[in-house]
Amino acid sequence: MKFAIIGAGIGGLATALAFEKKGIDYQIFEATPQFREVGAGIWLAPNALQVLESLGILEEVKTKGNTIDRITLGKADLSPLSDTYQNTVKEKFGYTTVAIHRAALQHILFNKIPSNKIHLGKSFGSYAHTEDEKIKVVFEDKSEYETDYIIGADGIHSKVRKQLFPNSTTRYTGQTCWRGVATIDMPQEFHHRGIELWGDQVRFGVSKIADNKVYWFAVALDQPNQKDNAETIQQKLLNMFNGFHPIIKELIRATPTELILRNDIIDLKPMKTWYKENICLIGDAGHATTPNMGQGGAQAIEDAYYLSELIANNPDQNIFEKFLQKRQPKVNDIVNQSWSTGKMAHWKYGKSIRNFFLKNIPQRMVQKKMMEMYTIEKVI
Numbered sequence: 001m002k003f004a005i006i007g008a009g010i011g012g013l014a015t016a017l018a019f020e021k022k023g024i025d026y027q028i029f030e031a032t033p034q035f036r037e038v039g040a041g042i043w044l045a046p047n048a049l050q051v052l053e054s055l056g057i058l059e060e061v062k063t064k065g066n067t068i069d070r071i072t073l074g075k076a077d078l079s080p081l082s083d084t085y086q087n088t089v090k091e092k093f094g095y096t097t098v099a100i101h102r103a104a105l106q107h108i109l110f111n112k113i114p115s116n117k118i119h120l121g122k123s124f125g126s127y128a129h130t131e132d133e134k135i136k137v138v139f140e141d142k143s144e145y146e147t148d149y150i151i152g153a154d155g156i157h158s159k160v161r162k163q164l165f166p167n168s169t170t171r172y173t174g175q176t177c178w179r180g181v182a183t184i185d186m187p188q189e190f191h192h193r194g195i196e197l198w199g200d201q202v203r204f205g206v207s208k209i210a211d212n213k214v215y216w217f218a219v220a221l222d223q224p225n226q227k228d229n230a231e232t233i234q235q236k237l238l239n240m241f242n243g244f245h246p247i248i249k250e251l252i253r254a255t256p257t258e259l260i261l262r263n264d265i266i267d268l269k270p271m272k273t274w275y276k277e278n279i280c281l282i283g284d285a286g287h288a289t290t291p292n293m294g295q296g297g298a299q300a301i302e303d304a305y306y307l308s309e310l311i312a313n314n315p316d317q318n319i320f321e322k323f324l325q326k327r328q329p330k331v332n333d334i335v336n337q338s339w340s341t342g343k344m345a346h347w348k349y350g351k352s353i354r355n356f357f358l359k360n361i362p363q364r365m366v367q368k369k370m371m372e373m374y375t376i377e378k379v380i
């Protein structure tokens with residue numbers, strides 16, 4: 001059984017490494033000709049960390065990243081609406097969320113995959129079924145590769161998905177997001193905290209990801225597909241977050257403007273299925289979510305775990321159906337909850353009602369939800 005993984009993002013690389021560990025025959029193809037130090041930070045929740053532990057890379061991830069012990073959702077001035085300490089999470093799983101630079105995570109995964117199995121500069125173009133029940137993958141450079149199965153891990157704008165399910169649709173939230181990594185040393189009290197501050201239809205998130213490196217994101221309502229001017233973006237963000245806690249301005253000022261990224265926040269309308277015959281979608285290609293729960297990457301990593309376990313344990317069965325049944329309820333729940341959280345964060349009708357509601361959510365409910373999300377069921 002030969003697998004072609006299309007896309008070497010977080011999900012594709014984690015799947016390749018999981019396949020490597022299980023002795024599953026695979027090759028992985030990535031459109032980008034070479035890995036560059038791009039991107040900003042990412043939070044890896046304990047469900048992702050459990051998979052990374054099983055892949056033997058947890059310690060490296062912890063060393064290159066920064067542990068978050070406390071997650072604060074607060075008002076613009078940093079007064080908390082909800083403050084969740086991670087002690088119970090640590091007791092149960094042995095660790096709490098790790099914040100890390102995306103490039104560092106990709107490097108760790110990439111370096112564990114044998115170089116003869118990873119092919120850069122190979123942009124997927126299309127696939128065709130052959131007469132002997134195999135699939136021919138055709139790349140943009142016209143080269144071809146024959147395989148038994150395709151795993152589409154090519155992200156939210158997946159070309160594999162567009163051919164497999166042409167009617168699938170992405171949804172724009174009406175929100176756009178700027179991300180950056182500031183070179184700055186924050187006061188000690190912020191070192192192991194993940195913070196998200198909700199203002200008047202704008203919000204700002206912060207966490208340290210390494211020594212003197214702080215990842216931040218800023219979200220506001222806007223029309224889709226807008227562009228920024230590198231000369232004015234800093235001032236625009238400073239104006240947008242005027243009135244927020246003073247550390248926010250310091251972070252914006254300490255970020256090279258040419259490295260500020262902008263993305264519209266979109267997700268994928270949940271689909272009935274992620275597979276057809278011998279082609280299956282994972283990660284954002286199959287179930288992209290908005291980033292409000294910090295779970296898109298974690299879910300792509302969970303996919304790698306379940307897929308590799310199911311293939312290794314039940315090689316003769318309808319693996320993709322089993323995979324769908326195992327994964328879809330949790331993933332759909334996260335997609336829906338994340339969508340609603342984003343809407344609430346930018347609620348137009350009075351932030352005091354929203355804040356009152358948030359402040360009064362019982363901590364034990366927050367903890368219970370968190371524990372459910374972080375739990376990974378073993379595959380039997």
Ligand SMILES: Cc1cc2nc3c(=O)[nH]c(=O)nc-3n(C[C@H](O)[C@H](O)[C@H](O)COP(=O)(O)OP(=O)(O)OC[C@H]3O[C@@H](n4cnc5c(N)ncnc54)[C@H](O)[C@@H]3O)c2cc1C
Pocket residue numbers: 006007008009010011012029030031032041042043044045122123124125153154155156158159177179217263282283284285289291294295296297298299300
């Ligand atoms: C602002 C923001 C913040 C986020 N924060 C978090 C967070 O804190 N925690 C978290 O868990 N998740 C977070 N996410 C979500 C997370 O980034 C994604 O869910 C995750 O990257 C999905 O991984 P993936 O491998 O499925 O897709 P991607 O990471 O998008 O990787 C897809 C790969 O496929 C390649 N590719 C594309 N087209 C082709 C082609 N035709 N042929 C070959 N290769 C191709 C791409 O180059 C890329 O390498 C965030 C997302 C956003 C937008």
